[in-house]
Amino acid sequence: MKPSAESAARIPVLPRLARPANRVGVVGPAKLALRQYLADYERDLGGAFREHADAEQIVAARAAAVDRVLDYAWHSWLGEADDAALIAVGGYGRAELFPYSDVDLLILTVESPEPRVMRAIEAFCAGLWDLGIKPGMAVRDLDCCRELAGQDVSVYTNLIEARFLVGSRELAERLLARLPDESLWTPARFLEAKRAEQTARHQRFGDTAYNLEPQLKEGPGGLRDLQLIGWLGREIAGSGEPAQMVEAGLLDATEAEALGSARTTLFRIRHALHLLARRAEERLLFDYQRELARLLGYRDEHADNLGVEQCMQDYYRAARRIAGTNEELIARCSEMLATSAADVRDLGDGFRRIGDRLDVDASHRLQEEPQTLIALYALIATEPGIRGLRANALRQVRLAMANPAFDLDRPEVFAALRELLERGAAAVEALAAMARHGVLARLIPGFARVTGRMQYDLFHVYTVDEHTMRVLRFMARFASEDGARDFPLAHTVYQRIPQPALLLLAGLFHDIAKGRGGDHSVLGEEDARVFCARLGLRPAAVDRVAWLVRQHLLMSVTAQRQDITDPAVVHRFAEQVDDWERLDYLYLLTVADINGTSPKLWNTWRDRLLSDLYAATRYVLREESGELPKAGERVAETRARATSMLEPKGLDPSVIARIWADFPEESFLRYRPEQIAWQTAAIATHDAASGALVRVNPLGVRGTSEVFVYSPDRDGLFATITAVLDRAQLNVVEARVISAHSDMVLDTFYVLDASGKPLPEGERVEAIELALRSALGMRVLNEQPVRRALPRTLRHFHIVPRIVFSVVAGRTRLGLVCTDRPGLLASVAQTFRSLGVRVHDARIATFGERVEDFFRISDENDRLLDEAGQEALRAALLEQLDLSQPERQKVMHANP
Structure with missing residues (x-):
């Protein structure tokens, strides 16, 4: 279910804090008292949040509490200094302090402050840490601030939303009253710089708001994108407040309302995330998602609609609203600030192409004829070089989508959509734009x-x-x-x-x-x-x-x-x-x-x-x-094709016949001719006295690297091979375990490296061959899998294991579904070995945290596993999977 509505929980009243009577610094009892002042109010704010008080009011209240402590500390060390001022910048400048946010400060001084003032500033800066405040600090004079602001758009951005705290107001006003300042950054330059900054930031965080562990501050649709809307408002309209931006025509009322709702959602989630992480965590990691959803009041409805999924859906929808408004505002500002007119071409039916974007003119019939909405997006599929819609068209689409009376459920609309779909591949970007702008959700x-x-x-x-x-x-x-x-x-x-x-x-x-x-x-x-x-x-x-x-x-x-x-x-x-x-x-x-x-x-x-x-x-x-x-026909065809591949190698036909006499028919049914030829050539040149034959084909017929082992059949062979491959950090995706007529095995393991690619030729292939030959040369096969730590992401997912037995092609088939972990296959192989179970085939598939492995197995005499053998194997596997005794009993009961 959805979380309960915000309650009327009140923000705790901020206790008064009188200024110090003397400039003696914050020492002794005063330091302890200020730390306790902040800690007590922080505790009260945490309680208010858990009672669903408004998160935006809470972060403002926290900023106000820090304001008072900084005021006290400043007067304790500097008094009524005329040659320095304390200014809040960054999030603190916006009066937004989340539980573990940095307190970003600028100390503005005159050009050459007296030594006593600098000593007092140094003492003030050092003392803040003792008060439990984590400051981000810069000390600069007026000229230095303006020079840096003109060079660095990030410094300039911090200053345009800065807030005077204490000290010389006259000095602070000499810096802040002139901002925004076109002599430092013109609106057009500022827009271009911030747009480039945003593009680079989005690329760092996956260029999508819809990753499973999104970055809610820097990622697409996150708080930085929301802040950019305010920064553009300050730079172009003189204010970042939504109401003033509406008056200036940068936003409309529906955009401002949607932004307010999205801001509320992101503030609640970020506040809860800081509380859970106990640090300034900005990424919605799996480590926190479930507990965060519970803290915010979400509850599971059923297995396909978990509370955590509802919580994240609200986040993603808020991010989409912010990203959409951000896109539209940047387009609108770009058009307003353009220095040259773009080429305009009339496309008919009220549509225009202006540069590389589409617009609608005053004669458009969008509200009266909804099929024209589809026609607008169809132009993306037909007009070459179109990058999207202009701000006016975006606004018209958004207003139409926000209008409940706008009726898309009409035959002519579906006819236009069908015509668009029939354009095939060309229609995809149009459909993507329709999804981004909410049109598909209405259709x-x-x-x-x-x-x-x-x-x-x-x-x-x-x-x-x-x-x-x-x-x-x-x-x-x-x-x-x-x-x-x-x-x-x-x-x-x-x-x-x-x-x-x-x-x-x-x-x-x-x-x-x-x-x-x-x-x-x-x-x-x-x-x-x-x-x-x-x-x-x-x-x-x-x-x-x-x-x-x-x-x-x-x-x-x-x-x-x-x-x-x-x-x-x-x-x-x-x-x-x-x-x-x-x-x-x-x-x-x-x-x-x-x-x-x-x-x-x-x-x-x-x-x-x-x-x-x-x-x-x-x-x-x-x-x-x-x-x-018929099997006989397949065997004959495979033999003939393999023979044609071996002839150029100069192998004596009698040698080939001798090797193939030992191959069971199953080899020619389950291996391709290329593999049979490769295996045969390797065996023909192998000296049996040198031990097991191991060959690695970097790129085999399965699109994987193939590891071929020709060795006397021994207890622990499969377990040893999988352990060595696991130690080499190779993922086995399939295995073919075939017994020859003699006491030899013809085993092939299909492997990929940790990045999901086949092995490159060279030293690593040689090292794997050497490691396998060495392990298989031991008198007793007892290679153990490496015990590796469970990756962070896997710790938060638990799939109840499912073990199912059946009979397929004369073998017992074991299906294992469970949570993935490093070395799982090697551990399962060790379990098979301990019970004398022989593996004849393995298909290994991993889907995220979910493993779905299938093995064709038999007992040590190549017979089907009887019921007792199946139950013993099931119990041993569950123990290997580290299930507790009650969990094992539950699974045994659920999967008889």
């Missing part, structure tokens, strides 16, 4: 519900609406020259789909039901059907979009959790897809979805898995019989 009610919605995990890096826009942008990228280079298969497939609009619609709706409870794919399908029907799509097109939304996870799940070298798996998938066109659309949606979820998620392994499944499925769909290919 699609479900999109409004997911605007700013986060998912409290490490897998989904962005809010649902931001993820959706990123998915659409990747779809557009598939159509581009960059896409041809970075996503060659997706680029080829995109050129083949007959209706790109259907792909865009699937992208818009695939996650639209997140947070409602229930299966979001099923609920999203229902929304998609209704909306597509409103667009006037034919029933077959509606069905296609609905199917894509319903099945948008099918290809990803099949590729990552099942063995796609098994024809039965591919045939089942092909039966679900049913035709080539659906396969094309689903492939593109899957690739865009993975890339739009996290920058770290897409890698060569996933790329190859999906492309292999796509190719295998197209082959099956081409067949008329639909029968599974």
Whole structure:
């Protein structure tokens, strides 16, 4: 549920503090009394905040308390000095002091103050720390201040919102009364400098307000963006107060109201964050999010709408409001201050192009004919070089969106939207602008519900609406020259789909039901059907979009959790897809979805898995019989192709025949010809007396590095290999464990480095080969996994482990779902070894903090695990996962 409304809790009255009678400094009892004065009032303010007093009033009250202590301290050391003044700058200059904010001060002096004054200033500055005040301090004379302000826009910005505290008012006025000062910074220069400063700052913090751990001060849509609005008001309208900016025409009443609401939200969250962190923490880390939500009064509704997600959604929506107003104000100021007229071109229907932006003229019919709103955004798709809307157009759109009577639910609006969607890739930036300006939320009610919605995990890096826009942008990228280079298969497939609009619609709706409870794919399908029907799509097109939304996870799940070298798996998938066109659309949606979820998620392994499944499925769909290919035919084909690859290497056919006689049929079914040829060549040149054969192929057929081990089968082999690979900080994503007819194993481990990339050739490959040979050369295999500290982000997520047994292809299949941690696979392998469990296949998948691993296993005699063996393994794994005894019993009961 939402937090309760702000109560009428009163701000505690600030006790009086009389000035000292003598200039003796703050020492002894006076120092203790001032520290206690601040501590007591701080405690009272904390209590008021917990009773939901207004956070903006609290930070002002805290600033007022510090004002009084500074006044007392100044008079204790300097008295009524005429040659120095104490001035508050920065946040303190705005009278905004959060619990652990720095107290930024400027001591302004005459050009050459007397030595006694400088000694008193030094004592004053040193004494503030003893009073519990953390100052940010500068001591400058008037000329130095003005010189620095003219050189550094940050110094100038601090001064234009500075506040006189104590000392020589006349001296302070000589500096502050002249600000803003065009001789230091003209409004145009100031705007350009602050815009460049903001762009650089946004880039440092991910260039999006929708990261899972946003920076609420410096990040996009954060407090700095809010402050920039006030700074521009001071510089251009003479005041940063919203009411005065409305009078000056820089803001309108609705913008001022929205900014006030967003400011309130950010102040409450920042205040609570400081209290929880007990320091000036400005990043909404996972460490604090849950407790922060509880402190602010949010409560869980159900598993898909946690209190922490509601709290963060309010933050993201406030950040969006600030970012939107910031964008519009910068555009408006830029237009007001432009020194030369931009080229103007009439586009008809009341639209104009001015420079590289769009505007509406006085004859526009936006309020009377809402379809013209869609036409405005459609120009982004048709006019080359358009960067966005001008301030007037932005304001007209915002006013229309704020008007409840503005009716978009009209056939002509949906007809215009359909026409835009049919432009395919060109429509994406128009749709992104519509999302940014709130238009999509009005057109699609479900999109409004997911605007700013986060998912409290490490897998989904962005809010649902931001993820959706990123998915659409990747779809557009598939159509581009960059896409041809970075996503060659997706680029080829995109050129083949007959209706790109259907792909865009699937992208818009695939996650639209997140947070409602229930299966979001099923609920999203229902929304998609209704909306597509409103667009006037034919029933077959509606069905296609609905199917894509319903099945948008099918290809990803099949590729990552099942063995796609098994024809039965591919045939089942092909039966679900049913035709080539659906396969094309689903492939593109899957690739865009993975890339739009996290920058770290897409890698060569996933790329190859999906492309292999796509190719295998197209082959099956081409067949008329639909029968599974016979194993014998597959083996023969693999042998023939591998032989053709080995012939140029000069291997004696008898040597090849001798090696392959030891290979089980499974090798030729599950390995590609390239792998068989590589393994055969390695074995042919290997001296058995030298120990285990270890080879690393930096870039193998799976888009990963392949580690091949040919060794006598021994207890602890799988556990030793995984421990060594873990020690080398390699992630195993798949493993093939095959026993030869002799007492040898043909094991292949598919690995990626810590950044999700294959290994480069060179010293590291050699070091891994040496480490494995050394470990496997030990008389007793007992390599232990490294114990590493749990990363900070993983500490805040706990997934109740799920262990499921089944039988697949004559082997026991173990599915393990749990929270990730360093060295997990190596620890699981040690557990297998301790119980005499043999591993024949492993598929390792990590989604943020969630691990979904699947193993094909048997007992030490290659038989299925019986019920007793399964229960023993389940108990041992739960113990390995560090669950407490009550937790283990709960899981054992839940997953019999």
